[in-house]
Amino acid sequence: MRTADQHLIRGFPLFRGVQDDVFDRVTASAQIRDWQPGETVLVEGEKPAWLFVLLNGLVEAFSGHGGKETTLSFVRPPGAFIMAAVWTDQVQLTSIRTIEKSRILQIPAEDIRSGLAQDASFAKAAGLELAIRYRDILRELKNQRMRSATERLANWLLLEQEISNTPSFSLPIPKSLLAARLGMTNEHLSRSLNILRDHGVSLSGSVITVDRKALIAYAHPSILMDGADI
Amino acid sequence: MRTADQHLIRGFPLFRGVQDDVFDRVTASAQIRDWQPGETVLVEGEKPAWLFVLLNGLVEAFSGHGGKETTLSFVRPPGAFIMAAVWTDQVQLTSIRTIEKSRILQIPAEDIRSGLAQDASFAKAAGLELAIRYRDILRELKNQRMRSATERLANWLLLEQEISNTPSFSLPIPKSLLAARLGMTNEHLSRSLNILRDHGVSLSGSVITVDRKALIAYAHPSILMDGADI
DNA sequence: CGTAGCATTGATGTGGGTCAACGTATGTGG
DNA sequence: CCACATACGTTGACCCACATCAATGCTACG
Numbered sequence: 112m113r114t115a116d117q118h119l120i121r122g123f124p125l126f127r128g129v130q131d132d133v134f135d136r137v138t139a140s141a142q143i144r145d146w147q148p149g150e151t152v153l154v155e156g157e158k159p160a161w162l163f164v165l166l167n168g169l170v171e172a173f174s175g176h177g178g179k180e181t182t183l184s185f186v187r188p189p190g191a192f193i194m195a196a197v198w199t200d201q202v203q204l205t206s207i208r209t210i211e212k213s214r215i216l217q218i219p220a221e222d223i224r225s226g227l228a229q230d231a232s233f234a235k236a237a238g239l240e241l242a243i244r245y246r247d248i249l250r251e252l253k254n255q256r257m258r259s260a261t262e263r264l265a266n267w268l269l270l271e272q273e274i275s276n277t278p279s280f281s282l283p284i285p286k287s288l289l290a291a292r293l294g295m296t297n298e299h300l301s302r303s304l305n306i307l308r309d310h311g312v313s314l315s316g317s318v319i320t321v322d323r324k325a326l327i328a329y330a331h332p333s334i335l336m337d338g339a340d341i
Numbered sequence: 342m343r344t345a346d347q348h349l350i351r352g353f354p355l356f357r358g359v360q361d362d363v364f365d366r367v368t369a370s371a372q373i374r375d376w377q378p379g380e381t382v383l384v385e386g387e388k389p390a391w392l393f394v395l396l397n398g399l400v401e402a403f404s405g406h407g408g409k410e411t412t413l414s415f416v417r418p419p420g421a422f423i424m425a426a427v428w429t430d431q432v433q434l435t436s437i438r439t440i441e442k443s444r445i446l447q448i449p450a451e452d453i454r455s456g457l458a459q460d461a462s463f464a465k466a467a468g469l470e471l472a473i474r475y476r477d478i479l480r481e482l483k484n485q486r487m488r489s490a491t492e493r494l495a496n497w498l499l500l501e502q503e504i505s506n507t508p509s510f511s512l513p514i515p516k517s518l519l520a521a522r523l524g525m526t527n528e529h530l531s532r533s534l535n536i537l538r539d540h541g542v543s544l545s546g547s548v549i550t551v552d553r554k555a556l557i558a559y560a561h562p563s564i565l566m567d568g569a570d571i
Numbered sequence: 572c573g574t575a576g577c578a579t580t581g582a583t584g585t586g587g588g589t590c591a592a593c594g595t596a597t598g599t600g601g
Numbered sequence: 602c603c604a605c606a607t608a609c610g611t612t613g614a615c616c617c618a619c620a621t622c623a624a625t626g627c628t629a630c631g
Contacts, residue, residue: 155565174483177561181486183479195479198472204479204565227465234464235457238471242428245475249413249425249434252482253404256411256524259618286578294486299619301579316578316628331407335385335434489586516610529587531611546596 116143120216123189125164125240128232137226137233141218152207152215159196159203161217164189168213171288172205182291184247185210194241197223210288250338257336260295261303265330266337267293268312272321279320286317346373350446353419355394355470358462367456367463371448382437382445389426389433391447394419398443402435403521412521414477415440424471427453440518480568487566490525491533495560496567497523498542502551509550516547 112120117138120126126134143166146152152163155174165188172183172192183205186192196203197220227234254263267289272280282289290300304314311325342350347368350356356364373396376382382393385404395418402413402422413435416422426433427450457464484493497519502510512519520530534544541555 176487179487195472195475231461231464234461238468241471242425245425257406257409
């Protein structure tokens with residue numbers, strides 16, 4: 112790894128406040144690799160050999176079972192993935208593929224585990240990463256159980272619009288991915304968008320315009336369910 | 342806290358390998374309280390004042406939104422709860438209530454956080470707890486997305502039967518709770534049990550007899566989805 | 572241009588929720 | 602010991618959200 116890269120990584124939340132010697136040891140055998148869109152980074156069911164940290168790009172966690180496939184989350188920089196599998200040293204529960212061209216840091220799982228034991232700051236930072244993902248996925252489960260697909264979509268739009276900070280914005284991902292993200296089919300997404308036309312959403316192609324007040328009345332957003340997102 | 346209690350707690354996975362002085366500081370202001378079945382321990386939406394560790398009993402994490410309520414998980418000893426909220430110092434995403442008479446240790450959230458920063462062993466143990474819960478809930482999300490309610494039930498029965506280690510066993514929780522746990526209505530649970538009669542399950546009252554081979558053929562269990570359970 | 576994605580639309584099927592009625596225990600007090 | 606209440610489970614009728622399958626439209630781009 113080049114020293115410029117090392118410098119970049121040093122500033123990542125995961126390594127904030129970590130002792131120099133621990134940082135050096137943890138990153139000694141680390142590698143950085145560039146990935147093309149659509150490449151599979153890892154497959155569920157294997158023991159984790161590395162911890163992965165997304166430096167840039169976009170990555171999808173998904174899983175398949177009995178002919179079905181489901182998207183569990185997206186990861187954006189500076190997120191890490193399969194932290195829980197590395198921490199417990201158990202098989203990965205998800206597969207990972209790149210959505211966009213991505214640069215990914217990989218650190219030997221064993222080095223991570225010994226780093227956790229050596230430096231409380233590192234363990235605290237890694238645990239924080241894990242806690243954030245835990246909360247993300249918990250929100251997702253609540254979302255799934257207590258809202259209809261159309262409501263999920265409505266709340267996603269509200270969040271996305273809030274991020275873009277303009278009433279009109281264009282979808283950052285293709286609709287097929289959005290459907291997967293929301294746990295619904297493409298067809299149903301299309302219909303749901305039509306339903307939302309009656310509640311403050313207008314769209315032409317991938318450009319969305321939101322009347323927040325109307326959409327909020329429909330969506331009932333809640334900070335206990337709508338969190339950090341793609 | 343009595344020294345006998347302190348001794349008990351010292352042996353908990355959360356405090357395995359923690360330095361004595363850190364242990365003393367973390368547990369200095371800790372309290373143990375006994376709870377009756379059905380008591381609400383904490384309500385979602387509040388900032389966590391304590392970390393809770395279940396010493397014995399059974400506790401349910403649940404959430405409500407827009408007139409609906411959903412059970413997110415059960416916690417059995419020696420599990421901790423709202424670890425993620427304490428770690429991130431963000432509002433709790435779930436409410437907690439006791440199912441059975443329970444004894445619960447509570448430790449000031451601030452003491453936990455400073456303990457994390459002081460002792461790598463403690464941070465590692467707390468992170469392990471978090472990682473285990475993360476994986477539980479991830480499995481639950483996969484379960485929810487890729488299986489029907491009846492399949493979820495079938496796999497739950499397989500797991501429960503495996504624990505009991507006899508072909509015949511009686512349900513450890515009332516059916517209404519089981520339905521909540523599986524994310525379905527009581528009515529649907531009843532129907533699902535009837536469906537499973539054709540696949541190796543026979544029941545009279547709350548006593549279940551499972552023909553593993555037949556049920557496995559229906560349920561398609563997977564270690565990537567069926568994990569530690571109630 | 573044609574053809575290869577993607578998105579929409581329609582027709583139809585089904586898992587599972589909802590509501591109401593009916594059973595089946597396990598009490599409690601007369 | 603029986604009448605009754607209360608809680609829990611089952612069954613049936615019905616409905617709705619969402620998936621599935623198939624056809625069609627839309628854009629893009631070699």
